[in-house]
Amino acid sequence: MEWTRGPVLGRGSSATVSAATSTSGDVFAVKSVEFSQSESLRKEQHFLSILKSPHVVSYKGCDVTREQKNFVYNIFIDYMSGGSITDQINKRNGEGLTNSEIASYTRQIVEGLDYIHSNKVVHCDIKGGNILVQEDGGVKIGDFGCAKWDDQEAPVCGTPMFMAPEVARGEEQGFAADVWALGCTIIEMATGVSPWPNADDPVAILYRIAFSEEIPEIPNWISGQAKDFVSKCLTRDPRQRWTTKQLLDHPYVRKIDENSKQIACEKIGTDSPTSILDQDVWNSMEESSSTSSVGVEFAQSDSLSKSVRQRIKQLADKSEMPEWRCEKWESEWITIRMNGDGDGKATSGAVTGGGRWRWIES
Numbered sequence: 001m002e003w004t005r006g007p008v009l010g011r012g013s014s015a016t017v018s019a020a021t022s023t024s025g026d027v028f029a030v031k032s033v034e035f036s037q038s039e040s041l042r043k044e045q046h047f048l049s050i051l052k053s054p055h056v057v058s059y060k061g062c063d064v065t066r067e068q069k070n071f072v073y074n075i076f077i078d079y080m081s082g083g084s085i086t087d088q089i090n091k092r093n094g095e096g097l098t099n100s101e102i103a104s105y106t107r108q109i110v111e112g113l114d115y116i117h118s119n120k121v122v123h124c125d126i127k128g129g130n131i132l133v134q135e136d137g138g139v140k141i142g143d144f145g146c147a148k149w150d151d152q153e154a155p156v157c158g159t160p161m162f163m164a165p166e167v168a169r170g171e172e173q174g175f176a177a178d179v180w181a182l183g184c185t186i187i188e189m190a191t192g193v194s195p196w197p198n199a200d201d202p203v204a205i206l207y208r209i210a211f212s213e214e215i216p217e218i219p220n221w222i223s224g225q226a227k228d229f230v231s232k233c234l235t236r237d238p239r240q241r242w243t244t245k246q247l248l249d250h251p252y253v254r255k256i257d258e259n260s261k262q263i264a265c266e267k268i269g270t271d272s273p274t275s276i277l278d279q280d281v282w283n284s285m286e287e288s289s290s291t292s293s294v295g296v297e298f299a300q301s302d303s304l305s306k307s308v309r310q311r312i313k314q315l316a317d318k319s320e321m322p323e324w325r326c327e328k329w330e331s332e333w334i335t336i337r338m339n340g341d342g343d344g345k346a347t348s349g350a351v352t353g354g355g356r357w358r359w360i361e362s
């Protein structure tokens with residue numbers, strides 16, 4: 001498959017995610033890292049190639065490319081136009097999401113988690129930054145770089161603020177740890193900030209999570225049902241904590257229907273194209289790019305939705321993404337030819353740890 005790398009959509013601690021388009025006109029996201037540091041991305045490829053659910057980001061293939069003398073490992077996944085839930089919060093200047101959005105997203109995350117757990121996989125890094133949002137208000141679980149099989153012995157992995165007590169103590173990281181992290185994610189969605197205060201001192205927080213009797217503060221402005229749901233996730237004893245199956249039957253999410261999905265949709269923008277994969281959207285972007293002189297001014301093409309324009313403009317405005325400028329559009333896109341048949345497996349190269357946080361026992 002021949003494909004072209006587009007603008008950067010986001011950067012995590014271990015990888016860079018860019019938009020990409022294939023010669024057949026498909027638009028997707030490509031997550032890339034230098035091959036020598038691709039251990040966590042290759043693990044993600046392994047799990048994504050197995051998991052297929054409307055609430056797990058879809059995997060489309062992988063390859064290794066040579067870019068500026070480096071070997072780069074790439075995996076191809078769904079393009080999620082809303083970015084992550086954390087991106088949504090940042091877009092609103094750190095304000096939390098609405099109650100209807102939180103309820104709708106929570107229902108979908110639990111469905112995704114229930115599917116993952118029923119396939120014996122533990123995600124190990126559930127948080128707003130790893131839940132990706134679509135224009136229609138749908139959300140999918142992404143970033144499986146920490147994932148493991150339920151019965152697999154693996155070093156603890158994840159994000160300190162979202163770690164369950166048993167994980168912070170280095171005892172175990174099973175399905176129940178994902179449920180705790182879901183509780184923390186609901187607090188993040190409601191408050192717009194970390195579930196624990198003083199997020200700049202993760203060691204102190206980890207100690208508190210591990211050895212105190214505390215749980216993160218549940219916001220008092222969410223509904224009684226929502227509070228009860230969060231308390232079931234944030235039960236300190238993993239054996240007493242609710243499972244995803246139990247949570248799916250909790251009244252807070254049981255009655256979520258298309259109405260609430262619709263409300264979530266309104267926030268992101270309802271004038272979207274049927275699909276971001278519509279080639280017209282990209283054609284419009286290319287047309288408009290050639291008319292821009294400074295920064296980004298997209299043509300008011302009917303086929304390029306307001307929400308997509310906003311998302312792309314927002315990306316272009318971000319200071320951490322200096323390499324994307326529309327006036328240099330042509331030269332910034334790199335066309336890449338993949339060796340093999342599109343599902344090539346990277347089997348050689350030095351393997352070192354990625355940039356992800358790990359718990360190392362002394």
Ligand SMILES: Nc1ncnc2c1ncn2[C@@H]1O[C@H](COP(=O)(O)OP(=O)(O)OP(=O)(O)O)[C@@H](O)[C@H]1O
Binds near residue numbers: 011080081083132145
């Ligand atoms: N499929 C996608 N479509 C659109 N944007 C995406 C997609 N996947 C990731 N992003 C953006 O890229 C950012 C980084 O992605 P991701 O969390 O997968 O990287 P990472 O290096 O594994 O992160 P972490 O720091 O959690 O290890 C996300 O927060 C989001 O803004």
